[in-house]
Amino acid sequence: MSKALPKKIDPKIENEIYKKWESSKFFNPDNLETADDRFWKAEPFSIAMPPPNVTAELHLGSALFLTLQDIMVRHARMRGFKTLWLPGTDHAAIATQNVVERKILETEKKTRQDLGRQELLRRINEFVSQTRGHIQNQIRKMGSSCDWSREKFTLSPELSLAVRTAFKQMYDAGLIYRGDRMINWCPRCGTTLADDEVEYKTVKGEMYYIRYPFKGGENFLTVATVRPETMLGDTGVAVNPKDLRYKKFVGKILMLPLLNREIPIVADDHVDPEFGTGAVKVTPGHDPNDFEIAKQNGLEMINLYTPDGHINPEEATDHGFDEYGGLRAEEARDKILAELESKEFLEKTEPIEHRVGVCYRCDTVVEPMISKQWFVGVNTEFRIENKEFGKSLKLSEKTTLKELMTAVIKSGAVKIVPQRFEKNYFEWMKNLRDWTISRQIWYGHQIPAWYCQNCKAVIVAIETPTACGECHATLMVQDEDTLDTWFSSGLWTFSTLGWPSSAKTREGKPSDLELFHPTTILETAYDILFFWVARMILMSGFLLGDIPFKTVYLHGLVRDIEGKKMSKSSGNKINPLEVQAKFGTDALRLSLILGNTPGNDMKFSETKVEAGRNFINKLWNIARYLISLEPSPLAAVPTIASGEGRGEGPKNLSLAAEWIEERLNIATTITNQKIAAHDYGSAADELMKFTWNELADWYLEIAKIEKPKPELGKKILENLLKLWHPFIPFITEYIWSQFHASLLMVEEYPTPAAGGKSQITNSKSQTQFKHLQELITGLRNLRAEYREESKKILASYVELPNSLSWIHDYSGVIERLSRTKINFAKMDEDKKMPYFFWSPYGGSPEGGGESVKVYLIIPNFDPKTEITLTEKKLTETEDRIKKLSSQMSKRGFLKKAPADIITKMKTDLTSAEARAEALKTKLKHLK
RNA sequence: GGGCACUUAGCUCAGUGGUAGAGCAUCGCAUUCACAUUGCGGGGGUCACAGGUUCAAAUCCUGUAGUGCCCACCA
Numbered sequence A: 001m002s003k004a005l006p007k008k009i010d011p012k013i014e015n016e017i018y019k020k021w022e023s024s025k026f027f028n029p030d031n032l033e034t035a036d037d038r039f040w041k042a043e044p045f046s047i048a049m050p051p052p053n054v055t056a057e058l059h060l061g062s063a064l065f066l067t068l069q070d071i072m073v074r075h076a077r078m079r080g081f082k083t084l085w086l087p088g089t090d091h092a093a094i095a096t097q098n099v100v101e102r103k104i105l106e107t108e109k110k111t112r113q114d115l116g117r118q119e120l121l122r123r124i125n126e127f128v129s130q131t132r133g134h135i136q137n138q139i140r141k142m143g144s145s146c147d148w149s150r151e152k153f154t155l156s157p158e159l160s161l162a163v164r165t166a167f168k169q170m171y172d173a174g175l176i177y178r179g180d181r182m183i184n185w186c187p188r189c190g191t192t193l194a195d196d197e198v199e200y201k202t203v204k205g206e207m208y209y210i211r212y213p214f215k216g217g218e219n220f221l222t223v224a225t226v227r228p229e230t231m232l233g234d235t236g237v238a239v240n241p242k243d244l245r246y247k248k249f250v251g252k253i254l255m256l257p258l259l260n261r262e263i264p265i266v267a268d269d270h271v272d273p274e275f276g277t278g279a280v281k282v283t284p285g286h287d288p289n290d291f292e293i294a295k296q297n298g299l300e301m302i303n304l305y306t307p308d309g310h311i312n313p314e315e316a317t318d319h320g321f322d323e324y325g326g327l328r329a330e331e332a333r334d335k336i337l338a339e340l341e342s343k344e345f346l347e348k349t350e351p352i353e354h355r356v357g358v359c360y361r362c363d364t365v366v367e368p369m370i371s372k373q374w375f376v377g378v379n380t381e382f383r384i385e386n387k388e389f390g391k392s393l394k395l396s397e398k399t400t401l402k403e404l405m406t407a408v409i410k411s412g413a414v415k416i417v418p419q420r421f422e423k424n425y426f427e428w429m430k431n432l433r434d435w436t437i438s439r440q441i442w443y444g445h446q447i448p449a450w451y452c453q454n455c456k457a458v459i460v461a462i463e464t465p466t467a468c469g470e471c472h473a474t475l476m477v478q479d480e481d482t483l484d485t486w487f488s489s490g491l492w493t494f495s496t497l498g499w500p501s502s503a504k505t506r507e508g509k510p511s512d513l514e515l516f517h518p519t520t521i522l523e524t525a526y527d528i529l530f531f532w533v534a535r536m537i538l539m540s541g542f543l544l545g546d547i548p549f550k551t552v553y554l555h556g557l558v559r560d561i562e563g564k565k566m567s568k569s570s571g572n573k574i575n576p577l578e579v580q581a582k583f584g585t586d587a588l589r590l591s592l593i594l595g596n597t598p599g600n601d602m603k604f605s606e607t608k609v610e611a612g613r614n615f616i617n618k619l620w621n622i623a624r625y626l627i628s629l630e631p632s633p634l635a636a637v638p639t640i641a642s643g644e645g646r647g648e649g650p651k652n653l654s655l656a657a658e659w660i661e662e663r664l665n666i667a668t669t670i671t672n673q674k675i676a677a678h679d680y681g682s683a684a685d686e687l688m689k690f691t692w693n694e695l696a697d698w699y700l701e702i703a704k705i706e707k708p709k710p711e712l713g714k715k716i717l718e719n720l721l722k723l724w725h726p727f728i729p730f731i732t733e734y735i736w737s738q739f740h741a742s743l744l745m746v747e748e749y750p751t752p753a754a755g756g757k758s759q760i761t762n763s764k765s766q767t768q769f770k771h772l773q774e775l776i777t778g779l780r781n782l783r784a785e786y787r788e789e790s791k792k793i794l795a796s797y798v799e800l801p802n803s804l805s806w807i808h809d810y811s812g813v814i815e816r817l818s819r820t821k822i823n824f825a826k827m828d829e830d831k832k833m834p835y836f837f838w839s840p841y842g843g844s845p846e847g848g849g850e851s852v853k854v855y856l857i858i859p860n861f862d863p864k865t866e867i868t869l870t871e872k873k874l875t876e877t878e879d880r881i882k883k884l885s886s887q888m889s890k891r892g893f894l895k896k897a898p899a900d901i902i903t904k905m906k907t908d909l910t911s912a913e914a915r916a917e918a919l920k921t922k923l924k925h926l927k
Numbered sequence B: 001g002g003g004c005a006c007u008u009a010g011c012u013c014a015g016u017g018g019u020a021g022a023g024c025a026u027c028g029c030a031u032u033c034a035c036a037u038u039g040c041g042g043g044g045g046u047c048a049c050a051g052g053u054u055c056a057a058a059u060c061c062u063g064u065a066g067u068g069c070c071c072a073c074c075a
Helices: A013-024 A029-034 A060-079 A093-108 A117-141 A157-172 A228-233 A288-297 A313-318 A329-342 A387-392 A401-410 A421-430 A485-489 A512-516 A526-543 A576-583 A585-593 A606-628 A655-676 A680-703 A710-724 A729-737 A764-785 A802-818 A863-889 A899-926
Strands: A044-048 A082-086 A176-186 A191-193 A198-213 A220-225 A236-239 A253-256 A261-267 A279-282 A346-359 A367-376 A415-417 A449-452 A458-460 A476-478 A519-525 A549-555 A794-798 A820-823 A835-838 A852-856
Touching: A013 A117, A013 A729, A029 A082, A044 A060, A044 A512, A060 A082, A060 A117, A060 A519, A060 A549, A060 A576, A060 A585, A082 A512, A093 A117, A117 A576, A157 A176, A157 A458, A157 A485, A157 A526, A198 A228, A198 A253, A198 A329, A220 A228, A220 A279, A228 A329, A236 A288, A261 A279, A261 A288, A279 A288, A288 A367, A329 A346, A401 A421, A401 A526, A415 A421, A421 A526, A485 A526, A519 A526, A526 A549, A576 A585, A576 A606, A585 A606, A585 A680, A585 A729, A606 A680, A606 A710, A606 A729, A655 A680, A655 A710, A655 A764, A655 A802, A680 A710, A680 A802, A710 A729, A764 A794, A764 A802, A764 A835, A764 A852, A802 A820, A835 A899, A863 A899
Parallel strands: A044 A082, A044 A519, A236 A261, A415 A549, A519 A549, A794 A820
Antiparallel strands: A176 A191, A176 A367, A198 A220, A198 A346, A236 A279, A253 A261, A449 A458, A449 A476, A794 A852, A835 A852
16 A cells, blocks of 8 residues: 555645754765765865845845755755855844844934943844844745854854954055045934935035135136035135146136135046036045045145034134134035125026935935045055965966956956856956945944054054053053944855864864865855955955855846835835745745846746746645555665666567656756756756656656556656755655655755766657657647547547557557547548648658648538638748748858758758648648 | 846746747636646747848847946036
8 A cells, every 4th residue: 555645735844844854964064974975075065155134034035045055055965065055144234233223212212322332232132132043944944954053143253253363464464454535424313324325315406606716816717516615625626637728727726715725726537527617626525526636636635524514613723714613514604605795706606406415314414524444455465375376366476456356257266157247347346446344333343453542553453452562551442443244244155164263173184164165156146246245255365365166156136026126115025934834935946946047137926936836736746646556656676776677678668658767867967957057947947847748748647548667656756856856845855755764855866877868859769759749739639629628539540551550559548648539540531521740750760751641530520610720731831831942042051051950951841841732632622 | 427237929037040938827628537736729929120240140240229237426
């Protein structure tokens, strides 16, 4: 009595199966040797999981990357690699701090300043420890086979050590420095804003034209501005060097109105001669562009505003505008405008629409300000420690981070899939500027730099210093800022493997770092290619003298069905957990993979998951049917090795059996090829076609007539489950568990059987089976054309030539699948009945181009219908003949086209002509 | 302004030189059969447009139009 599968899949199996996997400990590569000997001396395969935000909820984007990486990992593991998928979470500094700050503000009406640094950090850590397990369980829910025993968190003590070590090494090499930079400041929130926290709004305003007189002269130069009050901070006027109107003035000195400050005229490419008057007042303290101009032309910088948006009294005293000190910006503007007007410096005003940056939180207009920040210098030279690495990248001994990052991709040391993103990468590299790594928030890795309160020395150290190295004073204050999250994420591939303490070697075995780094592949979304991927290449290149991964696979974004990004605010977010509950995880995984290609965005909708669910159901029923067969294929022992049971000698398999076994082998080959090419969507598509259109629709239908050998049923089922496992791990493992004590996840992935059958699509059995299919399909077709009920058994007639006598053996199959009673006899030509041309010779070793007429007896047959249909077919055939012959008669075709194409077209033409003739005869007969 | 993509069936998308494909939707026939989350069959496309290269173009090149994304700028 065979074991029967229940009619429906029980959704509860997912949790059970995952527990089984986890308790097997095979997610940990160290334990794989106990699973199978083939892991004993296995090559490593590793992926560092892009760490989701520690407070995050699973979304479709994470569902997609978890699916893709799990496919890679499960496939590698089954192929026998020592496979490590290392999971973790990111502290996501800004995002996390914002969440907690907002909560505290809502519930307690307190700001972070009210709480203080210590208390805020305590609250955040408390919050994080609550939420951290949440995302982990959701990762499990997706079926992810990652090694939880090695799980990491970017803010853990080990990883903090890695961060400080990296910082110190880069600082010592001169790659990290502290300098001035323009940042976005929100005067109301009292905080810096990242570039993407600034929103832009178009507002109506006035453009003021102000006259700046020449020193000691009568004339003046007019500049245009929307913010006249910033003139207090002007230290120059800039014109475009190509602007002929102003060329002669470059180097001359102007007198700043009201203040009589001497300011030079400089030339700079940033200036657009078309805009305003073509002459720009330069306020280096409060405009990013002006800041650049000032740096390049050596102009002074004045810090005009206080953090809360008033005119800075100290600077006012230093630069002679005391009377404005302490005024609010608007007050200063009114005062200045009044004075300019009364002294006739104001030429005119014009209404203008312009864009201003506002704080995304409070809508206050942001003020660009200069502040001290830490940077990684990307154009600073350093010496490559690992000479081999430098050589392989064709870099000279002294190089820069920018050159290094470019060379890693250019040399092919790291490949990007799809390749077109390499162009983006190079473009970005060309425009790369020094990387600002300091952030003015509290949650994160505090910058390991201390300032001596006595002698102002800066000390960068891994451990908190006890005394100043210069003056031995003991009062040291650590820099308040924290590091950009990408700084710690950049170390992710190796900080997670134990760096900087690589001496973890156990009993002569290589350490994780030695074994698993560089990682095999990095799989992530294309939108963080620059933020993250490039930073990993930078960090790994400088700190390890190595690449962080060999391949980068980029996936696209999951959008809603209208192509919009999914977000909370637009209310179009789909919760993967709900989808999983409704359709199952395997169905969700399939829907994310099918029809998706690397680097392309996908539009997601539930109907796709439905299609996935339908397939899972089909697979379930295929297994159910195979298992239910008597004698059960599951009782058959031992397992036949693939490739066995075919070949020379007396035939012991039916045509259908031989056919499906070859199809299985072909599907195996293609699946492996597609996976190797990172083309997971078409790998799944290929498997789906095999499973549904070949195995279920043909082989299993035939198996209802001629019972298959149990060994073959077992072989097909086992291979099917193995091939599918990386894509849909739950259902495959569950079915496997019905007749195996071992785990499917560590079974060997099927590879094409030896003997080269894998590529054969025109073997004798393939050809014969194809003709059998054509005969059956032809009969089904005729029946459908006449709208005859599917249940009605009709009579069919075919006169078989001797060479096709093997068909007799399949009359039972033909009759059942075509729902006809077949007569192998000549049809009475006088009976006007529809027929089709069956061409069981075309391209077959039997040769010949003739076709055989197959008749179907239709009660109440009306020749008119058949005439219309036949005429349509004739037109099609004639079009085809025209196309083929015109192509073949073109000059050069016979000379230049490859031989196999010529042969193919010739046979096609011959058979099309024969078909046209036959159709004409048929029409004559019908009329 | 610079860059990168995309435009193929009603919808969502595969398809990199040799007769246009899938899923969904639609239409017809079929419910005691492993599966109606099913089976069988049909209809539906001058592959955005215009040139060019080639014996041969959805596919390669150039241009045009539309769409999307990224970066920069907006005194």
